Amino acid sequence: MVDRAEAPAPLIRQPGIGALLLSWLRSPGVLNATPVLIFFLIGFVGPLVIVLAFSFTPERTFDLGAGFTTENYEHIFTESYYISFIWSFALAGLTVLCNLMIGYPIAYGLSKLFGRWAAPVMLVLVIPLFVSENVRLFGWYLFLIKGGGILAGGLKTAFGIDTGTLLYEPGTILMGMIYVYLPFTLFPIVLGLSMVPRDQVEASRDLGASRFQIFREVELPIAMPGILIGALLTFVLAVGAISEAKLLGGQNTPVIAQDIQHEFTYAQNWPLGSAISVLAIVVTGFLVVLVMRRLDLDRLLGRR
């Protein structure tokens, strides 16, 4: 072992923090990224900063300099706006849960079982994405609408059964959300499951694992990054969902996005709308960070 105390002092002086920062700013990578960086700052970060600033201005002002207050945030909790938070997060959570349970078996089939049928099945699942979400939801609306709807009307003409309607129920909103967001859960899971090596599954079988044990010990842990990404994507999209509640829920069930839209347009109360937006972003962001910390994106994208 070399005695460290006798090691000679380094001849080259270590550069200071300022010099390091300067050299970093001058590096080709940073210079090349500058135009995009500026574009993002103006187009992406800018509006968010404005929303954040508005959320601290007094009620019904359109002037950022009108003073500082936290009353908008207090209003969310004192005036029942928090209910839409509960609905949105509950619906989003349930959507994720249902989509995971529906999506995993389909994803398993797509990546392991269907073989040459995987592509056609995938196509069938992707094609609806080419049609606008609102149009598809309106299709459901027509199907379920009371009296003359395809379901109720059909049952009446064919069997003479008089039914009510499934519309305007939270369960129908959930169904709409599951339907709309399934692909966003499904495809990351397919990606995740495709990372499960066949030989590891065989090895675990050879070592005495049952079908369920293979799922729990090998497939699930290896596919977990994909599953988490799918869940995250679905959750974030579902928290901001508005059309499902509007079309299928008939505005009986309040959701966050609807509140925000209402405050910015009909109620003309930008500060409150901003406060709801900011709170939604913070809560969602917190959950995202929580999940992302468990995630190794590099591994998922095959860079390692």
Place this chain on the structure above:
Amino acid sequence: MVDAAPILRMVSLTKQFGRLVAVNDVTLDIQEGEFFTIVGPSGSGKTTLLRMLGGLEKPTAGDIYLRDERVNQVPANRRPTCMVFQSLALFNHKTVGQNIEFSLKMRGESRRARRERGLSLMNVVQLPEDYYDKSVTKCSGGERQRVALARALASDPDILFFDEPLSAIDYRLRKLLEVELKDLHRTTGKTFVYITHSLEEAMVMSDRIGIMQEGRLIQIGSPNEIYLRPRNKFVSEFMGEVNTLAVQAGADGGIDCPAFERRFTSPARPDGFANGYLVIRPESMRFLNDPSEAENHIEGSLFNEYALGSRVQYHVSAGGSMFVVEKLREQAYRGSLNDDVLIGWDAKDSVLVTD
């Protein structure tokens, strides 16, 4: 040993993938405690054969018996056998300890019992104890081999299958692990069935060797038998570089070589032999000063020489083909390239094979 009931018996075992016959009518008995190696080039069906024995592939025809019990339909997780995969198939999301203890966890053994057995197995395969909590992705190639081996041993299987686990390892480490594996076979007393494409590797470790060619088991025997009495040209050439001379049966029971237009003294001709090859190993060839020094001789010229460490190899061009002669370093031929040389061999050092 031959009298005992075989632990593993294959009867007319066949596997077809569509029109491809991967394993063709293999019948073989493997004895308890034996180290049996199946050798064949890639695509000879040896991996498919092993996967059928392990329960990862179902036979198209024929039967597999494990201790007289037919196991054709028994899935891999219910067979008392374990496989070490070519890729090792370690669970990269688990630690060394978790990998080794996998089969014990599947059986529902307690954490403490698992850890105890895991650590003792790490000792058996010479892994340091502090590797227990290390991620397998941080282990070196040789360490990963040992983890895979310990993991396979953990379930205390009756038979261990090895699917070329050493093929991706560098030469020195491979030699070391070959010896360790043979020692492990001796200390555990388990039955090892090993497959490899290297007959040299098989020679070092095995009690018996089976040679596979295009799905068929063409020769079974001890390493010595395979080495000294290859059944055909394929087996003889599999051993490494050999000299083969195309020969045909002469009218009076001798062996004629058309290329050199001469009769060679050879071992006794098998019945019905018409065309075939005379095989002479490089180390049985020697340089002669006079044709009378050996039973057979060929005139040629020294084309090149290669130092192999303990031995020297010479290529001698004669009769339009190249002959290989190998000598110990101490007995090296002293001469220069393009010398006219005389090489020869005795009949007892040559083997007569068919195609």
